[in-house]
Amino acid sequence: MISKENDTMTQWIDVCAADALEPDDVIRFDHEGQTFAVYRTSDDAYCATDGLCTHEQVHLADGYLEGRIIECPKHNGRFDIMTGAAKGAPACIDLATYPVKVADERVLIGLG
Amino acid sequence: MSIRRIVIIGAGATGTAATRALRASGFDGALALIDGEGETPYERPALSKSVLTDAADPPVLLDAATIAREAIDLVSGIPAAAIDRAARCVTLANGPAISYDRLLIATGATPRRLTLPGAERVYYLRNLADARAIRTRLVPGAAIAIVGGGLIGLELAASARRLGCAVTVIEAAPRILGRAVPARLAAAIEARHRASGVAFHTSATIASIDGAGLRLDNDAWIGADAVIAGIGVVPETALAGAAGLALDNGIAVDAAFATSDSAIFAAGDCCALPHRLFGTARLRFESWRVAGDTGACVAATLLGVARPFDAVPWFWSDQYDETLQIAGMPQFGARIVERATGTAAPMLFHLAADGRLVAAAAFGPAGAIGRDIRIAERLIAACAHPAPEDLADPSRPLKVLLRGTVAA
Ligand SMILES: Cc1cc2nc3c(=O)[nH]c(=O)nc-3n(C[C@H](O)[C@H](O)[C@H](O)COP(=O)(O)OP(=O)(O)OC[C@H]3O[C@@H](n4cnc5c(N)ncnc54)[C@H](O)[C@@H]3O)c2cc1C
Ligand code: FES
Numbered sequence: 001m002i003s004k005e006n007d008t009m010t011q012w013i014d015v016c017a018a019d020a021l022e023p024d025d026v027i028r029f030d031h032e033g034q035t036f037a038v039y040r041t042s043d044d045a046y047c048a049t050d051g052l053c054t055h056e057q058v059h060l061a062d063g064y065l066e067g068r069i070i071e072c073p074k075h076n077g078r079f080d081i082m083t084g085a086a087k088g089a090p091a092c093i094d095l096a097t098y099p100v101k102v103a104d105e106r107v108l109i110g111l112g
Numbered sequence: 113m114s115i116r117r118i119v120i121i122g123a124g125a126t127g128t129a130a131t132r133a134l135r136a137s138g139f140d141g142a143l144a145l146i147d148g149e150g151e152t153p154y155e156r157p158a159l160s161k162s163v164l165t166d167a168a169d170p171p172v173l174l175d176a177a178t179i180a181r182e183a184i185d186l187v188s189g190i191p192a193a194a195i196d197r198a199a200r201c202v203t204l205a206n207g208p209a210i211s212y213d214r215l216l217i218a219t220g221a222t223p224r225r226l227t228l229p230g231a232e233r234v235y236y237l238r239n240l241a242d243a244r245a246i247r248t249r250l251v252p253g254a255a256i257a258i259v260g261g262g263l264i265g266l267e268l269a270a271s272a273r274r275l276g277c278a279v280t281v282i283e284a285a286p287r288i289l290g291r292a293v294p295a296r297l298a299a300a301i302e303a304r305h306r307a308s309g310v311a312f313h314t315s316a317t318i319a320s321i322d323g324a325g326l327r328l329d330n331d332a333w334i335g336a337d338a339v340i341a342g343i344g345v346v347p348e349t350a351l352a353g354a355a356g357l358a359l360d361n362g363i364a365v366d367a368a369f370a371t372s373d374s375a376i377f378a379a380g381d382c383c384a385l386p387h388r389l390f391g392t393a394r395l396r397f398e399s400w401r402v403a404g405d406t407g408a409c410v411a412a413t414l415l416g417v418a419r420p421f422d423a424v425p426w427f428w429s430d431q432y433d434e435t436l437q438i439a440g441m442p443q444f445g446a447r448i449v450e451r452a453t454g455t456a457a458p459m460l461f462h463l464a465a466d467g468r469l470v471a472a473a474a475f476g477p478a479g480a481i482g483r484d485i486r487i488a489e490r491l492i493a494a495c496a497h498p499a500p501e502d503l504a505d506p507s508r509p510l511k512v513l514l515r516g517t518v519a520a
Contacts, residue, residue, distance in 0.1 A: 063483060073478045073481070074435060075428055
């Protein structure tokens with residue numbers, strides 16, 4: 001499912017059913033050769049970042065989410081999932097973030 | 113007394129983390145960082161891995177922009193030569209002295225050296241210059257003998273295999289990886305190395321080394337183009353010892369990093385400190401995240417609010433595409449509970465005699481083990497007494513146990 005928002009170039013790409021992602025959970029989402037991590041926080045906010053750690057390129061979806069911090073499974077680098085900011089060594093390069101919305105019980109990520 | 117001048121000796125993980133944390137907590141006085149190595153401060157763990165295999169530069173810990181922005185007086189390439197406790201100043205090797213109100217010693221550790229005939233031929237790996245020298249020897253087809261089946265030796269073995277060298281590991285003990293790594297995982301790691309063609313000699317002592325290889329006590333001969341030793345480290349205590357500070361297998365500090373001089377603190381690999389989770393004896397941790405965590409923690413203490421270190425110790429060791437991760441201290445366990453992970457070895461939970469979780473250890477792809485180790489860390493921090501049957505059951509998410517602990 002691809003739809004265009006009015007007046008913007010953002011493409012909303014279907015990720016999964018809204019209830020496929022539990023509160024306090026993260027999943028990996030691959031699209032056109034890029035990989036993303038899509039999060040649902042314990043207070044039901046959805047957000048998305050690049051899927052690979054900026055330190056050594058492992059999938060952050062295999063990491064541990066606590067509050068709004070995702071911890072990399074490999075060397076414990078930490079990122080704020082809302083801003084993408086690197087929050088703990090050895091991660092020091094920020095992640096890109098992407099808008100996420102829920103419509104018709106589907107989670108959509110805004111790309112482009 | 114107000115604290116206006118802080119000096120840090122050593123720009124490794126500990127010293128740089130302390131520098132950042134001091135500025136982050138609002139310290140706006142003079143902050144000098146004395147870096148004896150003279151490189152842009154870098155991540156040491158990369159030295160046995162990407163610096164060798166990809167001829168990469170190690171990731172930087174403190175870049176020039178941060179040094180300028182945070183107004184850090186970096187003394188680069190000039191070691192500290194002495195601490196004058198009465199005058200409260202540090203003398204640099206080239207003469208000048210820098211005064212301090214508070215001093216942090218973060219001088220790390222240095223490789224233990226072999227003492228036997230031919231030992232002068234042996235390479236050691238601690239700093240970037242060492243890694244560059246070793247890199248020139250790891251050419252395809254070269255025979256490399258690695259003395260010591262510890263973490264550094266095994267990481268070197270994996271990197272050397274990746275570069276096409278023939279690798280033999282020589283270990284004095286009956287098995288590799290010693291006390292800090294459970295036998296079950298050590299066996300899985302050894303099997304992984306053997307599958308990649310690494311040869312092992314355990315219970316083997318070296319009699320002598322020459323330009324063509326080394327001879328064992330039992331007279332066996334191992335040909336080698338280069339010999340690299342990773343037989344442990346000794347804390348770098350020379351300055352502290354010369355200044356008369358108390359030592360105890362490292363610079364002796366309390367849980368908030370205080371040495372026997374109230375103006376001087378020590379953190380990271382150079383110190384030995386007690387930890388609330390592991391009794392009263394002083395311990396050494398020798399791992400990267402602990403070093404950074406101690407550096408960040410000691411900042412508060414340097415600014416006058418003693419803050420005991422209480423983060424759970426954790427380390428990783430990447431070998432091939434797998435990683436070994438251990439949270440806590442397996443040595444403090446009385447029994448082991450295994451949990452299947454779908455990788456070559458189970459995750460091992462170490463419980464103390466009273467059932468408290470004191471360590472979790474696993475070896476496999478980071479994506480398969482990293483999250484559960486993170487959760488175990490939190491259970492260890494909370495002094496949880498998880499039910500062994502819950503730990504052993506992979507269908508029962510560990511996260512659920514964590515919720516139970518927090519609620520309790
Ligand atoms: C090759 C290698 C690979 C590693 N891999 C891992 C890993 O995968 N995972 C892990 O958890 N840990 C790993 N470690 C361990 C980890 O790097 C150390 O625990 C950590 O670096 C300790 O930090 P530190 O700042 O206390 O000491 P160091 O990093 O040793 O830094 C101390 C600094 O102080 C300097 N110094 C000493 N004396 C003076 C002086 N008189 N004046 C000025 N400067 C001085 C030293 O030259 C050094 O630059 C590895 C270590 C090595 C050597
Ligand atoms: S790969 Fe994520 S912190 Fe190293």
